[in-house]
Amino acid sequence: MLIGKVVGSVVSTRKNDKLVGNKFMIIELSEKMVEKSKQIIAIDNIGAGIGEYVLVATGSAARIGCGMEMAPVDAAVVGIIDDGSRLE
Amino acid sequence: MLIGKVVGSVVSTRKNDKLVGNKFMIIELSEKMVEKSKQIIAIDNIGAGIGEYVLVATGSAARIGCGMEMAPVDAAVVGIIDDGSRLE
Amino acid sequence: MLIGKVVGSVVSTRKNDKLVGNKFMIIELSEKMVEKSKQIIAIDNIGAGIGEYVLVATGSAARIGCGMEMAPVDAAVVGIIDDGSRLE
């Protein structure tokens, strides 16, 4: 998994049916984990807010582990880090 | 998922049978998400046009989430971003 | 998917049984898609020749989409690009 900070969200009205009802969060991945400033878009059904540090699962883990086995999802917020600011 | 801009398409007459009928879009991935100018080829069954900003799912999510479980597809347009130009 | 140019092939006499009968093509990936000069090895059952531009699927898509579900294949040529030289 990777750690990142929620920095925003994107809205997509025309989308794959299986994605309806999901929030698409913009996650700024930690510079310790990726190149500088790299972002990904992850669904969130944990309820992370802007500025929170989160654990992001990628690949088939995001889809299967979040009960969305048949949806085109490749990244998901799977936890909110306690005291995440210490990671900066 | 990654965000990118549709910049063109490619045509392949001789291809895997399971790919017949698909459009192959050239997606310029957002510089916030990857190194400068990186592109991928994604199938599109949402109907994205040139210049639109799209959400792209990669890996098994593209195949399974788009109802093409048995096709050699590893990237798909799964949503069109509303007001995508704000992402530039 | 990624676009690349077939630049050669490799021969492996001692290999996994499930790979017997496959051609292993050296694909020079397009500089628009990856870092400079990056190559991968992909099986080819489309019949691409040296110098042709091809569409390459990676990951489980290569294996499942090419009817080789149980073989250790992670990249496959899945289409030949018409007028590929225009991509250079």
Add this chain to the structure above:
Amino acid sequence: MLIGKVVGSVVSTRKNDKLVGNKFMIIELSEKMVEKSKQIIAIDNIGAGIGEYVLVATGSAARIGCGMEMAPVDAAVVGIIDDGSRLE
């Protein structure tokens, strides 16, 4: 698989139900395997301690190989390297 050194752990109280009971270790991947200082978060059910060198499996291997097929896990400690300090 990749080799890395366990450098810490993170705590996540609000998380996906299927992750409850797991430890999330911060793994500093070996510079021989990735860019400088790159880290990932991996679950550990081998019992690795801080400072130990470990073998990390990523992708679906982490989930399926560790008996957590339905959990959103994409990296796992799967072995502790004997005499790992020799790898530095």
Add this chain to the structure above:
Amino acid sequence: MLIGKVVGSVVSTRKNDKLVGNKFMIIELSEKMVEKSKQIIAIDNIGAGIGEYVLVATGSAARIGCGMEMAPVDAAVVGIIDDGSRLE
């Protein structure tokens, strides 16, 4: 698949049960395929020796294609390249 050269092996006494009996080879990936000096750890059930050039499959292909569907394996030697030195 990627091409690399076997440069050593690692030993892990405390490991996931499903990995017992496997050899973990250190593969120096070809500079044509990855950044300079990048290595990965792959299981080998072909019998590659130090100095040999090998074909490495990654991801679910390594696990499923090598008959280790339930093991935490994400890279495997799947062939030995004939005349591999020509690739340098």
